[in-house]
Amino acid sequence: MLACLYAPGNLPLLMECAGHFSPLIEETSADTVVFDIRGLRWIYGTPEQIASEIQRRVGVPANLALASNPDAAVHAARGIRGVTILPARHEAAILAPLPIYLLGGSPEFARTLDLWGIRTFGEFANLPPRGVVARMGEEGVHMQQLAHGAGRRRLRLRVDPLAFRQKQDLEESIGLLEPLLFLLSRILNELCERLRFHGRFTNEIRLCLKLERASDHTATIRLPVPMLDSGVLLKLLQLELTDRPPQAPIQRIELELLPVEPRTTQHGLFLPASPEPEKLEITLARIRGMVGAGNVGAPEPVNTHRSDAFRMRSLGTAKGATPPPHLKLAFRRFRPPCPAKVWCTHYGKPARIFSAKGEGSIVACAGPWRTSGDWWTSRVWNYQEWDVEIQSVGVSRIYQDHLRGEWFIEGNYD
Amino acid sequence: MEGSAAFLREQIQATLSSRYEAAFFTKKMVGETLPSVVGEIPRGALTEIAGPASSGRTSLLYSLLATVSSKQEFCTLLDIEDTFDPESAAAAGVRLSQVLWVRCGGNVEHALKSADMLSQGGGFGLVAIDLGDTPEKIVRRIPLAAWFRLRHAVENTRISLVVVAQQIHAHSCSALKIELGQRRTRWRGRFFGCLLDGFETAAQCVRNHRTQEHRFTISR
Numbered sequence: 001m002l003a004c005l006y007a008p009g010n011l012p013l014l015m016e017c018a019g020h021f022s023p024l025i026e027e028t029s030a031d032t033v034v035f036d037i038r039g040l041r042w043i044y045g046t047p048e049q050i051a052s053e054i055q056r057r058v059g060v061p062a063n064l065a066l067a068s069n070p071d072a073a074v075h076a077a078r079g080i081r082g083v084t085i086l087p088a089r090h091e092a093a094i095l096a097p098l099p100i101y102l103l104g105g106s107p108e109f110a111r112t113l114d115l116w117g118i119r120t121f122g123e124f125a126n127l128p129p130r131g132v133v134a135r136m137g138e139e140g141v142h143m144q145q146l147a148h149g150a151g152r153r154r155l156r157l158r159v160d161p162l163a164f165r166q167k168q169d170l171e172e173s174i175g176l177l178e179p180l181l182f183l184l185s186r187i188l189n190e191l192c193e194r195l196r197f198h199g200r201f202t203n204e205i206r207l208c209l210k211l212e213r214a215s216d217h218t219a220t221i222r223l224p225v226p227m228l229d230s231g232v233l234l235k236l237l238q239l240e241l242t243d244r245p246p247q248a249p250i251q252r253i254e255l256e257l258l259p260v261e262p263r264t265t266q267h268g269l270f271l272p273a274s275p276e277p278e279k280l281e282i283t284l285a286r287i288r289g290m291v292g293a294g295n296v297g298a299p300e301p302v303n304t305h306r307s308d309a310f311r312m313r314s315l316g317t318a319k320g321a322t323p324p325p326h327l328k329l330a331f332r333r334f335r336p337p338c339p340a341k342v343w344c345t346h347y348g349k350p351a352r353i354f355s356a357k358g359e360g361s362i363v364a365c366a367g368p369w370r371t372s373g374d375w376w377t378s379r380v381w382n383y384q385e386w387d388v389e390i391q392s393v394g395v396s397r398i399y400q401d402h403l404r405g406e407w408f409i410e411g412n413y414d
Numbered sequence: 415m416e417g418s419a420a421f422l423r424e425q426i427q428a429t430l431s432s433r434y435e436a437a438f439f440t441k442k443m444v445g446e447t448l449p450s451v452v453g454e455i456p457r458g459a460l461t462e463i464a465g466p467a468s469s470g471r472t473s474l475l476y477s478l479l480a481t482v483s484s485k486q487e488f489c490t491l492l493d494i495e496d497t498f499d500p501e502s503a504a505a506a507g508v509r510l511s512q513v514l515w516v517r518c519g520g521n522v523e524h525a526l527k528s529a530d531m532l533s534q535g536g537g538f539g540l541v542a543i544d545l546g547d548t549p550e551k552i553v554r555r556i557p558l559a560a561w562f563r564l565r566h567a568v569e570n571t572r573i574s575l576v577v578v579a580q581q582i583h584a585h586s587c588s589a590l591k592i593e594l595g596q597r598r599t600r601w602r603g604r605f606f607g608c609l610l611d612g613f614e615t616a617a618q619c620v621r622n623h624r625t626q627e628h629r630f631t632i633s634r
Contacts, residue, residue, distance in 0.1 A: 273423065273572065274488055275537030283535045287516060290524045295517035299500035299510050310500045315488060316511045325480030325507035329612050329634040330472040332497040332546065364601050366608045387610040389599050394468030395610065411499065413610065414472035414546070 001047065002155070003054060004034045004073035007062035017058040026070065026155040032077065034070045034155060051083045067091060071151030075121070078102050091149020096122030105143050109136065121147040162198060164191045165256040173212050173249035177241055183253060185234050191257050192230040200259035201226030205233055207240075210252035217246040224314035225277040226263045232278040233257075239285040280315075305373050306381060307410065308333060329413055331397070337408035340398060350388055350398065355409055358393035365389070372402075387413070456589050460565045460575045464582045465594030467546075470615040471578050472497075473506070473632045474592070475542055478576060480507035487539030490514040490532050492525040495547040514538075522552060526560055533567035533575065541568070545579040553579055561587040591620040600631070610634060 005014045014033040018025045024036035037050055044050045047066050054064055065076035067086040072095065076084045079098035086094050098121045100113055118124050125147040132140040145151060166187045174180050195202060203226045209217040219240050227233065288296050297312030340355035350362050367386035374380050383399040390396060395413040455461050455478060465471045479489050489512060491498055496517045504510055518525040522545070529543055545553050561584040568575045577584065582591050600611040612633040619626045
């Protein structure tokens with residue numbers, strides 16, 4: 001026995017109601033839900049009693065139909081207001097007055113029925129089957145079976161996405177890190193076991209701690225590679241909580257691991273060794289704790305003409321061509337650029353410089369080079385750059401910011 | 415699993431590298447570009463590159479990073495004063511995605527601790543500490559024990575530990591000391607058409623108490 005609920009615009013309520021009665025649920029469309037109610041007679045009794053219980057539970061005006069197959073239940077729920085119970089072998093009689101457009105089918109099928117003057121399920125069901133096969137083919141036979149209320153399909157069950165989440169309410173609030181880690185260790189072990197059972201790894205840990213008289217403390221740890229070692233995950237959580245401890249005693253722990261496909265890497269025996277991802281991640285978490293999260297990573301240049309534009313990424317093997325290694329004049333950048341006072345000659349060339357990084361006469365220079373950009377944003381720049389050799393200091397790149405009229409040392413050639 | 419594979423690989427390398435040297439990375443390293451300049455940089459030991467500003471020490475460091483990363487190895491740069499320029503390094507052939515850049519915000523202690531942790535973890539081909547713009551009075555405060563500890567951390571590993579500074583500090587802890595001094599800046603053209611062309615640099619390499627002089631040009 002199957003039940004169908006139809007209520008336009010109330011799908012979440014329908015799903016919740018269906019979930020209360022059965023785990024086998026089909027989300028047929030945005031306004032229709034079909035679910036299996038076999039076995040409910042042991043709890044509620046007759047189909048009428050089951051129907052009244054479902055109606056009481058749904059809480060909004062909805063059409064309900066109980067039938068032995070999903071299609072008959074759907075058609076009855078969509079076409080007949082209130083509660084409809086279709087006893088076995090009596091479906092055709094109950095469905096007969098329903099308008100034919102509820103049957104669905106291809107536009108060509110609908111047009112043909114319209115030309116024939118067929119307006120209800122009953123009229124279509126009464127057509128001779130051989131004639132329907134000859135004129136409409138397989139689709140006609142299937143539709144006539146549906147019009148009879150004799151569909152034979154199975155439910156297309158809704159599959160919940162795998163969730164690896166665990167909550168734990170604490171009888172007594174925890175204020176120290178050590179007992180919290182003990183509980184986290186147990187939860188992590190269980191979640192990792194479940195992940196292993198489903199053949200999944202994780203690449204993100206989400207922790208939410210409900211605190212006493214304070215807003216929730218949340219932490220998200222994104223891993224560069226999928227992992228499944230509960231010890232490593234616990235260590236990462238410990239480092240995160242040590243760096244950013246909760247500000248009040250903890251009442252509830254919620255921990256979620258996002259499942260991903262396991263990593264599959266083929267290592268060459270004679271390729272150079274690379275750092276073990278789990279060990280490296282713990283080391284990097286420790287270093288991030290010392291120097292700050294944004295200060296650790298692999299630099300990646302950004303596609304812009306602005307100088308010193310880069311972003312931090314996680315380590316990885318380079319793909320694509322890179323120039324062969326060679327000894328080339330390198331640049332050391334001052335962050336932030338060092339303010340300077342520059343005296344220029346009549347021709348506009350820098351002649352003498354004073355700054356915190358050194359001062360002296362400029363014995364040789366090259367330039368100027370004008371650069372500007374981002375004029376369409378608030379981060380506009382407009383520089384005039386020079387390469388200068390400062391006596392007994394070194395060779396530097398300096399620039400004049402035309403917007404502010406100030407000079408800066410950008411860095412040294414070294 | 416990965417750890418045991420790495421252990422097996424190390425064992426096989428240790429056993430067979432003497433017989434089939436071409437198939438393995440041996441303890442001596444680095445580079446196609448450097449031998450003609452300063453010779454090889456040793457693995458499992460500390461190397462110091464020292465010199466004043468504009469002496470070519472950063473060019474040498476970037477060249478080392480480029481050579482190691484081109485062999486698909488990973489490198490670490492512990493940048494105390496945040497002076498690393500990714501654009502310039504990429505132009506020298508450094509594969510930036512294989513370089514772990516740690517910006518230490520002027521804190522030498524953080525850099526030394528990080529170097530120790532990363533060396534203990536293993537898997538890197540080069541760990542470089544850039545003290546090039548750190549004031550000398552701060553670098554001199556690093557106790558000799560810290561250098562010994564670092565040397566000990568990389569001993570019997572495949573890691574080349576390189577320290578760039580203004581002066582030599584680790585003394586007996588370093589297996590190779592390279593002292594650089596700029597001899598001349600090369601400019602091309604005259605007046606407003608003048609361009610910076612590079613440096614002529616002199617390097618004094620001290621290895622096993624033997625001193626060698628090298629002169630080379632770093633072009634732009």
